[in-house]
Amino acid sequence: MKKHIFLITLFIIITLSAKSQFSVSYSAGYGSYEMGDMKNLLNNMANELGGQLPGIPVKVVDNFPGYVTHNLDLSYRIKRHEFGFRSTYMTTGGKIGYSDYTGEYSGKLTLNGYRIGLNYRYYVPVADFGKSGLLSFFAELSPGITFSNLKSKEYIYLNILEERQDTDDNIDMNANGVSLLPQIGVKWFLTPNIGIHVSGGYDFQLGSYFKYQGVKSNIKSDWSGLRINGGVSFSW
Numbered sequence: 001m002k003k004h005i006f007l008i009t010l011f012i013i014i015t016l017s018a019k020s021q022f023s024v025s026y027s028a029g030y031g032s033y034e035m036g037d038m039k040n041l042l043n044n045m046a047n048e049l050g051g052q053l054p055g056i057p058v059k060v061v062d063n064f065p066g067y068v069t070h071n072l073d074l075s076y077r078i079k080r081h082e083f084g085f086r087s088t089y090m091t092t093g094g095k096i097g098y099s100d101y102t103g104e105y106s107g108k109l110t111l112n113g114y115r116i117g118l119n120y121r122y123y124v125p126v127a128d129f130g131k132s133g134l135l136s137f138f139a140e141l142s143p144g145i146t147f148s149n150l151k152s153k154e155y156i157y158l159n160i161l162e163e164r165q166d167t168d169d170n171i172d173m174n175a176n177g178v179s180l181l182p183q184i185g186v187k188w189f190l191t192p193n194i195g196i197h198v199s200g201g202y203d204f205q206l207g208s209y210f211k212y213q214g215v216k217s218n219i220k221s222d223w224s225g226l227r228i229n230g231g232v233s234f235s236w
Contacts, residue, residue, distance in 0.1 A: 023082075025073045027197070027231025032066035033092055034222040035111075038150075039063050041219055042094040042109060049096065049107070058105065061095040071229060073119060080123045086142055088115040090223060107154040109171070113223050115179065117144020123187070134189040140199070142181040148221040149174050150210060175221040177208025183227065198230040 042060055049058050067090070075084025090113040098105045121140035128134050152171035185199025205224045210217045 021077045021235040023073075023075050023077060023084075023233050023235035025071075025075070025195075025197070025231055025233030027071045027073075027199075027229040029069050029071075029227065029229030029231075030066060031069040031090055031203070031223070031227050032225035033064060033090075034224045035064040035092070036222060037218075037220045038094065038109070038111065038222075042096065045107065046096045049105075058096055058098045061097045063094050064092045064111065066225065067092050069227065069229070071231065073233070075119065075121070077235070082119075082121040082123070082138075082140075084119050086115075086117050086119045086144065088117075088144075089113070090115065090146075103157045105156050108152065110151050110153070111148060111221065113146050113148045113221070115144045115146040115223075117142050117179075117181070133191065136187050136189070138185055138187055138197075138199075140183050140185070140201075142183070144179050144181065146177050146179055146205060146208065146221075146223055147174070148176070148208060148210075148223070150221070171212070173210040173212045173217070175208045175210040177205050177221065177223075179203050179205040179223065181227065185229075187233075193235050195233045195235070196231070197233065198228075200226070200228045203227055 042063055046058055046060050070089045071086060072088075073084055073086045075082050077083075091111065093108060093110040095109070096105075096107040119140060119142040121138050123136045123138045125134060125136045150171060150173045154170070181201055181203040183199045183201030185197055187195050187197035189195045203224055205222055208221045208223075210219050210221060
């Protein structure tokens with residue numbers, strides 16, 4: 001017991017003497033997504049539906065575009081090194097649609113991704129503006145795991161019947177995959193406790209195939225793409 005107390009005390013002394021800090025930060029930005037399999041799936045669905053409904057020009061309205069991302073970081077910094085955890089929320093989707101005086105058809109695929117990972121960042125101070133703060137460049141690397149969920153919703157509305165028909169065979173599938181996100185950025189420490197930052201990089205994701213009712217499919221969720229973020233942090 002005394003040994004544990006000694007080690008904890010020693011760790012606290014080293015931490016304080018090294019002027020280390022804990023911090024929490026939030027950032028939002030833009031992410032682009034490869035989603036090759038998902039785009040092919042949606043196009044095949046549109047072609048198949050067009051064959052079932054000849055003469056009705058069903059079109060792909062949205063095909064898994066890039067969208068807003070949200071990030072939350074918890075980290076520990078000692079001198080120029082920062083270690084921590086990062087969680088990220090991403091979403092995108094696809095839609096097949098058609099509408100005219102007779103009615104409308106809508107088929108949607110909604111894909112949500114939750115990335116949880118580690119993060120390492122190295123700072124290089126470049127300018128000290130005194131009371132206006134310290135400006136630093138940084139490079140970072142974040143390995144992680146992305147949990148994906150795919151859901152579908154489909155309906156047909158007929159004006160002549162004033163009736164909406166929702167399908168019962170909706171999709172609900174999940175996929176897990178590992179990824180590696182390298183980034184570079186710049187951070188401005190407005191005060192010793194408050195900072196703002198911008199960063200950019202590319203998230204590389206490895207095989208993440210969907211499973212439906214426990215059976216692995218040949219369709220992959222690929223969140224690989226550009227990442228651009230900006231946010232604020234608080235340290236203590």
